[in-house]
Amino acid sequence: MKKYLLSLSLTTLSLAAIAQNRVTVNADAGKTVISRHIYGHFAEHLGRCIYDGFYVGEGNSKIPNKNGVRLDVVEALKKMKIPNLRWPGGCFADTYHWKDGIGPKAKRPKIVNTWWGGVTEDNSFGTHDFLNMCELLGTEPYLAGNVGSGSVQDLSDWVQYVNFPSNSPMSNLRQQNGRQTPWNVRYWGVGNEAWGCGGNMTADYYANIYRQYATFMAPQVGKETIFRIASGASSDDFNWTETLMKNIPGKMVEGVALHHYSTFGWGPNEKGSATEFTETQYAHTMHEALKMDVFVQKHSEIMDKYDPQKRIALVVDEWGAWYEVEPGTNPGFLYQQNTMRDAILAGATLNIFHKYAERVRMANLAQAINVLQAVILTKGDKLLLTPTYHVLEMYNVHQDATMLPVDVKTEDYKVGDYTLPAVSVSASRDKAGKTHISLVNIDAGKPQEITISLKGLKASAVRGRILTSPKVQDHNTFENPTKVKPASFTGTKLNGDNLTVTLPPVSVVVLEM
Ligand code: AHR
Numbered sequence: 001m002k003k004y005l006l007s008l009s010l011t012t013l014s015l016a017a018i019a020q021n022r023v024t025v026n027a028d029a030g031k032t033v034i035s036r037h038i039y040g041h042f043a044e045h046l047g048r049c050i051y052d053g054f055y056v057g058e059g060n061s062k063i064p065n066k067n068g069v070r071l072d073v074v075e076a077l078k079k080m081k082i083p084n085l086r087w088p089g090g091c092f093a094d095t096y097h098w099k100d101g102i103g104p105k106a107k108r109p110k111i112v113n114t115w116w117g118g119v120t121e122d123n124s125f126g127t128h129d130f131l132n133m134c135e136l137l138g139t140e141p142y143l144a145g146n147v148g149s150g151s152v153q154d155l156s157d158w159v160q161y162v163n164f165p166s167n168s169p170m171s172n173l174r175q176q177n178g179r180q181t182p183w184n185v186r187y188w189g190v191g192n193e194a195w196g197c198g199g200n201m202t203a204d205y206y207a208n209i210y211r212q213y214a215t216f217m218a219p220q221v222g223k224e225t226i227f228r229i230a231s232g233a234s235s236d237d238f239n240w241t242e243t244l245m246k247n248i249p250g251k252m253v254e255g256v257a258l259h260h261y262s263t264f265g266w267g268p269n270e271k272g273s274a275t276e277f278t279e280t281q282y283a284h285t286m287h288e289a290l291k292m293d294v295f296v297q298k299h300s301e302i303m304d305k306y307d308p309q310k311r312i313a314l315v316v317d318e319w320g321a322w323y324e325v326e327p328g329t330n331p332g333f334l335y336q337q338n339t340m341r342d343a344i345l346a347g348a349t350l351n352i353f354h355k356y357a358e359r360v361r362m363a364n365l366a367q368a369i370n371v372l373q374a375v376i377l378t379k380g381d382k383l384l385l386t387p388t389y390h391v392l393e394m395y396n397v398h399q400d401a402t403m404l405p406v407d408v409k410t411e412d413y414k415v416g417d418y419t420l421p422a423v424s425v426s427a428s429r430d431k432a433g434k435t436h437i438s439l440v441n442i443d444a445g446k447p448q449e450i451t452i453s454l455k456g457l458k459a460s461a462v463r464g465r466i467l468t469s470p471k472v473q474d475h476n477t478f479e480n481p482t483k484v485k486p487a488s489f490t491g492t493k494l495n496g497d498n499l500t501v502t503l504p505p506v507s508v509v510v511l512e513m
Contacts, residue, residue, distance in 0.1 A: 021450040022409040025427045027435060028456025029405050034428055036083040036399035037362040038353045039392060040142065042318060044090035045125075046116040046371050047333025053369030053378055054133065055125045063381045068125075069133045072383045073369065076376055077137055080389060081396040084187060086142040086317055086364045087130050091115040091197035093189065094148030098158050101126020102177050115197060117332030131162065131183040140186060142317075142364070147191030147213055147231070148199035156216040159188065163221040184224040187362075189317070190214060193259065194231040195240060203243035206231065210244070214252045229315050229362075232257030233299065235291070241299045245306040254311075255362060258299055259318040261372075262288035262345060274323040274336040275473055279444050282341050282472050283418040285321060286442055289345045290420065292319065293352045300359040313361035316353070320366045320373030320388075321345055334371045338386035339475040340484060340506050342373050343467055346391040347424065347440040347508040350398075354426035354438075357403045365392070377478075384481040387474075390467045394486055394510045397436045401428035404435065413443040422448050423503070435459070435513040441503035444472045452499040459513040462499065464489035468507035 043049050058068040065071055088096050092115055100109050101123045108123040134141040143162070145155040160170035163182045171182065190213050191198045194206040201209065214228050230253050233240035244256055262285050264272045272281055299314055321342055322334075329335045346365070353360045365388070369376045375389035404427040413422040424440040435457055441448045466489035476483050489509050493500040503509055 024407040024453045026405045030402040032357045034357045035361040040084040040364040041368040042086040042364040045092045048370040080393045082139045084140040093144035093192045094198045142187035144189035165222045189229045191231040203240045207247035227254040229255035235260045255313040255315040261322040263322040271324045280416040283415040314359045316363035318366045343387035346388045351424045351426035384476045387484045398428045401430040437511045439509045441507045450501045464511040466509045472506045
């Protein structure tokens with residue numbers, strides 16, 4: 001008896017030493033498609049996102065470009081499979097008058113970018129430049145209209161300018177400016193952060209204004225039936241979503257936005273460094289990021305009350321981490337580095353979007369180049385891909401695949417006052433019948449073993465890719481641009497319907513079955 005007790009307690013001990021995460025992938029229960037548009041990006045006239053990021057000017061002989069758009073950027077974003085790109089803001093959108101950005105560049109008016117650094121905006125990158133660039137990238141444009149300081153007429157003119165094929169004042173103007181056929185833009189934002197930089201409106205006031213703008217945007221101009229996105233709530237402002245859903249007739253809106261940034265606070269110097277942080281600060285960022293699950297769930301529940309058919313999409317058109325700018329850079333330019341912390345944040349957030357794929361059908365990481373949680377950083381003619389880029393590239397196998405629901409029983413990851421789930425998981429089956437499982441080990445201290453039961457799936461082989469690095473602070477620099485990059489992953493054991501995976505600390509893995 002004593003011997004039995006001893007062996008029992010030894011077994012219990014060794015079990016306790018190995019992290020015990022259990023996942024069931026319900027491969028027989030997939031019914032919802034993960035829209036590729038949740039992998040969207042955001043390009044604002046902010047700091048070096050457009051100028052110096054996407055666009056280096058037609059006359060630039062040092063950096064290879066097409067019509068001023070960097071070709072190395074085009075190549076990287078195409079490889080990542082960028083499905084849509086939001087432009088021109090952000091806060092900038094509600095100061096932007098699109099007619100300033102058309103016609104001969106030398107004649108375009110110069111304005112002040114009042115939100116971002118007070119710099120002069122010469123309007124050399126305007127509607128034609130952006131929409132032609134989207135064609136080059138093979139991505140769908142998402143135009144954010146000016147509600148805060150624009151007019152109903154201006155926005156309705158913009159729709160006509162870019163979408164109307166035949167004879168009209170705006171389409172004729174487009175043709176005079178060199179573009180014969182319309183671009184057929186589908187996605188349109190009706191203002192941005194109307195509760196803040198978009199006009200400091202109340203939810204009731206904005207709901208009324210929205211109805212007016214949406215009426216004159218004419219759902220169909222030319223070939224394209226447009227998809228109108230109402231300026232949405234910040235994080236947990238559930239009243240905003242409730243007011244919009246209650247007061248905007250369902251037939252007048254196709255999407256309602258939501259913004260959520262992971263930060264330490266909005267006060268001066270409160271946001272912390274992008275690269276120098278403790279494990280507790282890392283846990284704080286992840287704690288903020290994982291709130292996305294509750295926010296999406298609660299905003300969706302409100303939308304369900306008014307739109308049980310889920311016709312209206314929840315569009316998370318700004319998300320990501322927000323830190324202090326890199327030392328010595330313009331505080332108004334929001335230029336920050338990007339570490340493994342951001343890769344973990346991206347992987348876990350995308351897993352959340354997959355989980356709510358029925359309602360979350362579009363999202364935009366803020367922002368694409370040189371601003372906030374960027375996928376690309378540039379310096380002169382140099383370009384680097386951030387750890388976040390690699391996660392989005394690895395995860396692109398989920399675009400337009402059928403989401404497979406997962407049941408996750410995870411260990412806790414405890415740091416200071418924070419208790420977080422150690423692992424985050426999602427799965428999907430693509431059109432070719434391949435199943436992909438994305439796994440994130442949030443734990444910065446321990447490997448995590450996960451036993452995955454593959455329900456309704458006969459897998460014969462598994463292969464995978466991993467993104468990891470010894471330290472959560474690790475990042476790519478212009479001196480060492482490939483310090484953090486994906487590698488092939490061999491930490492799996494397949495045994496019938498069961499798969500065992502061991503994830504190193506701070507790692508993102510995508511498996512293909
Ligand atoms: O992405 C930076 C800014 O964050 C955007 O301009 C604004 O919409 C948000 O507050």
